[in-house]
Amino acid sequence: xxxxxxxxxxxxxxxxxxxxxxxxxxxxxxxxxxxxxxxxxxxxxxxxxxxxxxxxxxxxxxxxxxxxxxxxxxxxxxxxxxxxxxxxxxxxxxxxxxxxxxxxxxxxxxxxxxxxxxxxxxxxxxxxxxxxxxxxxxxxxxxxxxxxxxxxxxxxxxxxxxxxxxxxxxxxxxxxxxxxxxxxxxxxxxxxxxx
Amino acid sequence: xxxxxxxxxxxxxxxxxxxxxxxxxxxxxxxxxxxxxxxxxxxxxxxxxxxxxxxxxxxxxxxxxxxxxxxxxxxxxxxxxxxxxxxxxxxxxxxxxxxxxxxxxxxxxxxxxxxxxxxxxxxxxxxxxxxxxxxxxxxxxxxxxxxxxxxxxxxxxxxxxxxxxxxxxxxxxxxxxxxxxxxxxxxxxx
Numbered sequence: 001x002x003x004x005x006x007x008x009x010x011x012x013x014x015x016x017x018x019x020x021x022x023x024x025x026x027x028x029x030x031x032x033x034x035x036x037x038x039x040x041x042x043x044x045x046x047x048x049x050x051x052x053x054x055x056x057x058x059x060x061x062x063x064x065x066x067x068x069x070x071x072x073x074x075x076x077x078x079x080x081x082x083x084x085x086x087x088x089x090x091x092x093x094x095x096x097x098x099x100x101x102x103x104x105x106x107x108x109x110x111x112x113x114x115x116x117x118x119x120x121x122x123x124x125x126x127x128x129x130x131x132x133x134x135x136x137x138x139x140x141x142x143x144x145x146x147x148x149x150x151x152x153x154x155x156x157x158x159x160x161x162x163x164x165x166x167x168x169x170x171x172x173x174x175x176x177x178x179x180x181x182x183x184x185x186x187x188x189x190x191x192x193x194x195x
Numbered sequence: 196x197x198x199x200x201x202x203x204x205x206x207x208x209x210x211x212x213x214x215x216x217x218x219x220x221x222x223x224x225x226x227x228x229x230x231x232x233x234x235x236x237x238x239x240x241x242x243x244x245x246x247x248x249x250x251x252x253x254x255x256x257x258x259x260x261x262x263x264x265x266x267x268x269x270x271x272x273x274x275x276x277x278x279x280x281x282x283x284x285x286x287x288x289x290x291x292x293x294x295x296x297x298x299x300x301x302x303x304x305x306x307x308x309x310x311x312x313x314x315x316x317x318x319x320x321x322x323x324x325x326x327x328x329x330x331x332x333x334x335x336x337x338x339x340x341x342x343x344x345x346x347x348x349x350x351x352x353x354x355x356x357x358x359x360x361x362x363x364x365x366x367x368x369x370x371x372x373x374x375x376x377x378x379x380x381x382x383x384x385x
Contacts, residue, residue, distance in 0.1 A: 011340045011351070011354065011355050012340065013331070013337060013338060013339055013340050013343070014331060014332060014334075014337060015337045035355075036359075037355040037356065037358060037359045038355075040359055040362055041331065041358060041359075041362065044332070044362055044365075044366075045332065048309060048310075048313055048332075049306070049309075053306075053310055053333070055314060055333070056222035056223065056225070056226045056307070056310060056311055056314060057222060057225065057226070057229075058221065058222050058225065059221045059222065059224070059225035059242055060239075063221075063225070063239055063242050063243065064217060064218065064221050066243060067217045067221065067242070067243060067246035068213065068214045068217045068218075070213070070246055070247060070250045071205075071210040071213040071214070071250065072210060
């Protein structure tokens with residue numbers, strides 16, 4: 001009992017274990033020679049010399065999502081059921097309210113599409129050299145849909161909003177879920193709004 | 196789940212398995228990409244291309260048990276390719292200097308793989324053991340044995356057996372995941 005108490009009191013931490021393994025004499029070396037638990041810990045430290053290193057950092061979420069989406073993309077190629085969305089509202093085609101000049105509002109655009117039971121709203125806003133986009137799909141989904149624009153795949157946040165920014169506004173959009181693919185008609189961004 | 200089991204599901208077309216694999220090893224691929232001294236955009240390319248190559252070659256991968264090694268090697272190759280391309284663009288390319296400085300030594304890559312495997316295994320262990328092992332082996336500041344015991348609110352003489360049990364559990368997980376077997380070559384088992 002006495003021996004055990006003496007030994008447990010002198011258990012070694014990471015640094016002490018490494019030091020003790022290098023020295024043949026001293027209290028720590030003696031403890032290491034006698035203590036099976038510390039020897040086990042040292043064995044592990046030597047086997048995995050990465051102990052003490054900072055944990056590996058996570059890649060940015062967008063990169064991970066893009067890599068995850070590689071398998072999703074394949075499914076599109078494989079061919080799921082496809083539905084074409086139709087445009088039901090475009091703010092650029094609406095007449096300007098009396099007394100409002102069109103120049104400022106041309107930097108904003110609101111679009112609404114419908115496909116089967118799904119309604120998709122898209123809001124576009126041009127700021128400096130970028131277009132800030134927000135989209136929301138309302139309807140019954142069994143699986144979480146993703147928005148596919150060219151090579152990029154976007155996931156919705158906890159509020160069901162897809163948000164992204166790009167130098168160019170999107171022309172070809174797909175909304176994908178396990179149930180199928182909703183394909184949007186090609187979007188034109190020519191500022192041909194009627195005043 | 197071992198990499199082999201995960202791989203079988205991926206081959207069968209299970210998207211969730213692919214997502215699980217990406218999440219499992221993303222930090223490893225990211226670490227290799229970032230240590231190559233690439234620009235952020237090249238780093239993103241390196242990361243992405245590594246996964247593209249894995250997915251494209253999924254039916255040709257011979258040994259899924261060596262998946263982490265495959266990822267490290269591929270990410271390293273991609274990183275070197277991108278470095279060469281960047282150097283050519285900047286007209287600073289000097290083959291001899293790149294080889295001499297050795298931007299991604301094998302030893303460092305091996306350590307990254309080992310660290311990733313350890314971190315994956317630690318995620319599988321119960322929270323108490325994980326915290327004990329982290330305090331012993333991964334804390335950035337060296338803590339004395341008594342300090343660690345105090346932090347966990349347990350007597351110092353209980354900590355030794357707990358550490359031993361936790362190490363044993365970690366070893367079992369590493370074996371189950373096929374990481375320890377893999378490390379047998381040239382090294383003694385734990």
